[in-house]
Amino acid sequence: MTEGEIRELCETFFDAYQDKRVDILERVLADDCVVWHNVFGRETTKRDNLSRYHDSYRGQRRRTYDDRIVNTFHDGFVIQYQLRGVMTNGHKGSLWICIVARVRDGQITRIDEYMDSSKFAAWAGTEEAKP
Amino acid sequence: MGRVDTEHRALCHALFDAIEREDPEGMARCYAPGMTLWFNVTGENVSGEDTIAAQAAGRRIQRRRTYDDRIVNTFDDGFVVQYTLTVVLHDGSRRSLSACAVAEVHDGLIVRLSEYLDSSRFGRLRTTEPATS
Numbered sequence: 001m002t003e004g005e006i007r008e009l010c011e012t013f014f015d016a017y018q019d020k021r022v023d024i025l026e027r028v029l030a031d032d033c034v035v036w037h038n039v040f041g042r043e044t045t046k047r048d049n050l051s052r053y054h055d056s057y058r059g060q061r062r063r064t065y066d067d068r069i070v071n072t073f074h075d076g077f078v079i080q081y082q083l084r085g086v087m088t089n090g091h092k093g094s095l096w097i098c099i100v101a102r103v104r105d106g107q108i109t110r111i112d113e114y115m116d117s118s119k120f121a122a123w124a125g126t127e128e129a130k131p
Numbered sequence: 132m133g134r135v136d137t138e139h140r141a142l143c144h145a146l147f148d149a150i151e152r153e154d155p156e157g158m159a160r161c162y163a164p165g166m167t168l169w170f171n172v173t174g175e176n177v178s179g180e181d182t183i184a185a186q187a188a189g190r191r192i193q194r195r196r197t198y199d200d201r202i203v204n205t206f207d208d209g210f211v212v213q214y215t216l217t218v219v220l221h222d223g224s225r226r227s228l229s230a231c232a233v234a235e236v237h238d239g240l241i242v243r244l245s246e247y248l249d250s251s252r253f254g255r256l257r258t259t260e261p262a263t264s
Contacts, residue, residue: 071211073211078231098171098245100202114230114231116171116247117250
């Protein structure tokens with residue numbers, strides 16, 4: 001894939017996440033895609049992630065993936081961004097996140113996500129929030 | 132991209148090797164004048180000088196730290212490194228966390244380093260300073 005194609009794939013993925021377009025996520029994630037999170041320290045599958053997508057929005061009115069800084073390398077990209085959310089009670093929170101992704105044939109094959117779970121309570125607007 | 136790729140990889144390893152062996156001069160050789168380090172835990176920028184000073188302070192509570200399992204990918208003006216930081220304290224206890232750093236490189240030196248980690252994994256370790264300090 002060219003640098004342009006990789007950048008476009010990255011933006012398509014995050015726009016789809018933002019716009020709740022699971023049909024596009026289904027297309028851009030390879031069937032064998034693995035998603036790893038530094039907070040949980042375990043890998044999950046494409047199916048795990050897409051089946052829980054709507055649940056992940058529980059309590060949230062809106063999410064935007066802002067201030068994206070994308071750099072590409074020969075088989076992937078790294079994106080640094082600020083995830084902003086508006087909860088159903090009006091609370092606004094944000095998280096700084098970095099993702100390193102692998103790509104192949106127009107699809108994402110691996111996602112490694114890095115964030116700070118100590119910010120989750122402030123993100124959700126509740127001290128009870130846990131990773 | 133071949134030569135740049137090799138140079139950026141060498142710079143990445145030079146920095147992390149210098150931190151591992153407690154070599155402030157080695158760290159300084161990797162940083163451009165005016166270099167800044169940004170840390171997702173605090174959201175603040177710190178200078179290269181402060182980063183190097185914090186590295187020395189950290190040794191008071193740490194016997195050893197290693198940056199293992201480094202996965203490095205490069206791009207035209209920088210690199211991203213994913214790694215496991217393992218810290219051994221003076222009492223022998225050991226903690227590890229997974230982190231990621233994105234570097235912007237100009238003229239062979241790091242001008243900006245952005246580090247992302249989960250501070251809850253630090254436990255008794257410092258929670259407000261970057262893993263690369």
